[in-house]
Amino acid sequence: LVHRMQGYGSTIFAEMTALAVEHDALNLGQGFPDTDGPQEILDAAKAAIDGGRNQYPPGAGEPELLDAIATHQKRFYGLEVDARSQVLVTVGATEAIAATILALCETGDEVVTFEPYYDSYAASIALAGAVRRTSVLRFPDFAVDEDSLRAAFSARTRLVLLNTPHNPTGKVFTRAELELICELAREFDAWVVTDEVYEHLVFDGLEHVPVATLPGMAERTLTISSAGKTFSTTGWKVGWVSGPAQAVAAVRTVKQFLTYVASGPFQPAVALGLGLGDDVYAGLSRSMEGKRDLLVSALRGIGLDVSVPGGTYFVVADAAPLGATDALEFCRELPARAGVAGVPVSVFHDDVDAARTLVRFAFCKRDDVLRDAAARLAALR
Ligand code: PMP
Ligand code: GLN
Numbered sequence: 001l002v003h004r005m006q007g008y009g010s011t012i013f014a015e016m017t018a019l020a021v022e023h024d025a026l027n028l029g030q031g032f033p034d035t036d037g038p039q040e041i042l043d044a045a046k047a048a049i050d051g052g053r054n055q056y057p058p059g060a061g062e063p064e065l066l067d068a069i070a071t072h073q074k075r076f077y078g079l080e081v082d083a084r085s086q087v088l089v090t091v092g093a094t095e096a097i098a099a100t101i102l103a104l105c106e107t108g109d110e111v112v113t114f115e116p117y118y119d120s121y122a123a124s125i126a127l128a129g130a131v132r133r134t135s136v137l138r139f140p141d142f143a144v145d146e147d148s149l150r151a152a153f154s155a156r157t158r159l160v161l162l163n164t165p166h167n168p169t170g171k172v173f174t175r176a177e178l179e180l181i182c183e184l185a186r187e188f189d190a191w192v193v194t195d196e197v198y199e200h201l202v203f204d205g206l207e208h209v210p211v212a213t214l215p216g217m218a219e220r221t222l223t224i225s226s227a228g229k230t231f232s233t234t235g236w237k238v239g240w241v242s243g244p245a246q247a248v249a250a251v252r253t254v255k256q257f258l259t260y261v262a263s264g265p266f267q268p269a270v271a272l273g274l275g276l277g278d279d280v281y282a283g284l285s286r287s288m289e290g291k292r293d294l295l296v297s298a299l300r301g302i303g304l305d306v307s308v309p310g311g312t313y314f315v316v317a318d319a320a321p322l323g324a325t326d327a328l329e330f331c332r333e334l335p336a337r338a339g340v341a342g343v344p345v346s347v348f349h350d351d352v353d354a355a356r357t358l359v360r361f362a363f364c365k366r367d368d369v370l371r372d373a374a375a376r377l378a379a380l381r
Pocket of ligand 2: 011013014029030031032167
C-alpha cells in the first residue's frame with residue numbers, strides 16, 4: 001500500500017458491521033436504514049431494468065436525472081443550476097467527494113475541514129496528496145470555534161470541505177456559522193465543497209441552509225448530495241455534484257477515469273424520486289425525527305449525556321457511564337458484550353481526546369430495534 005494511504009486500512013463502518021454480524025448484534029453502527037424508501041422508486045428501478053436500460057448511460061448522467069437535480073435545487077432552494085453544464089452524476093456522494101478533491105487540489109494544497117470528519121474526507125485528501133487542516137467541533141453542542149477555524153486557513157488553503165447536516169454529530173450548521181466559513185473562504189480565495197447528503201433529514205423546524213444560497217457563494221461552491229439518504233437507498237450509490245460549469249467539468253474529467261459512469265437503471269428511479277411531492281419528503285424526515293426522539297430519550301433514560309441532533313440519522317452519546325474509557329476499545333467489545341454495535345467518534349478525529357468516550361449510534365432503524373438496543377445497553381449499567 002502506498003505511503004499516502006498508510007493508516008486507512010479498513011473503514012470503521014466495515015469493521016463494526018462485521019462485528020455486528022459475527023455477534024448477531026443490533027447494528028446501530030453503520031448508517032443505513034433497515035426499511036427501504038418509497039415503493040414508487042423501487043418500482044421505477046425495476047421498470048428501467050425490464051425496459052432495457054442496462055447499458056452505459058451518458059458520462060455526466062442520464063438527462064432526466066440531471067434535469068431532476070436542477071429542478072430540485074430550484075424547487076427547494078431557489079438555486080438556478082444548468083442541468084447540462086453544472087451537474088454531474090457520481091457513484092454516490094463518496095465518489096463526488098473524491099473526484100472533487102482530486103480535481104481541485106495540487107500536491108501540498110491544504111483542505112480545511114471540521115473534526116470529527118466523515119472518514120472518506122481524510123482518505124480523499126490523502127489520495128490527492130493534499131494536507132488536512134481541521135477545526136474541532138466539541139461535544140455536546142459542536143459549535144464552530146472561530147479562532148481555531150481561522151487558524152486552520154493559510155495561503156495554501158485550496159478548499160474548505162464542510163458537511164451540513166453533519167455526520168457524525170447530527171449538527172445542523174447555523175446560518176451565522178456558514179457565513180463565517182464563507183467569509184474566510186472568500187478572504188483566502190478558497191473553494192467551498194459542501195456535503196449536503198442529509199439535506200432532507202432536518203428536525204425541529206430547523207432550516208437547512210445550502211452554502212450555495214449564501215450571497216456571492218454560488219460561484220465558488222460545489223454542492224454534493226446523494227439519493228442514498230433522502231430515499232433510504234444507500235446501496236444504489238447514486239450521488240451528484242453541482243456548481244460552476246468549469247469546476248464541474250474539472251470534476252467530470254477525474255470522474256471519467258475513476259468509474260466512467262454511474263449505474264444506469266437507478267438513475268431514472270432517482271429522477272422520479274426527486275420529483276415526488278413535499279408530503280413524501282416531509283414524511284421521511286418526520287419518521288426519522290420520531291426515531292431520533294425515541295433513541296435520545298432511551299439513552300438519556302439510562303443516564304447517558306446525549307447531544308440532541310438537529311439532523312442526519314445519528315446521535316452522539318457519552319458512553320462513560322457504561323464503563324467506556326476509550327471509545328474504540330469500547331465499541332470493539334460492545335457487540336459481544338451487549339449485542340449492540342455503535343461507532344467510536346474518536347476515529348473521526350485527529351485530536352482523539354476531544355471524543356475519548358463518545359459513541360455514535362444510528363437511529364435509521366425500526367422502532368422495535370431501537371427499543372431493543374436501548375434495553376440491551378441499559379443492562380450494562
Ligand atoms: N457524506 C456523508 C456525510 C455521509 O454520511 C455519507 C454516507 N454515509 C456519504 C457522504 C457517502 O454517501 P454515498 O453512500 O452516497 O456515497
Ligand atoms: N455513511 C454511513 C455512515 O456514516 C456509512 C457509509 C459507509 O459504510 N462507508 O455510517
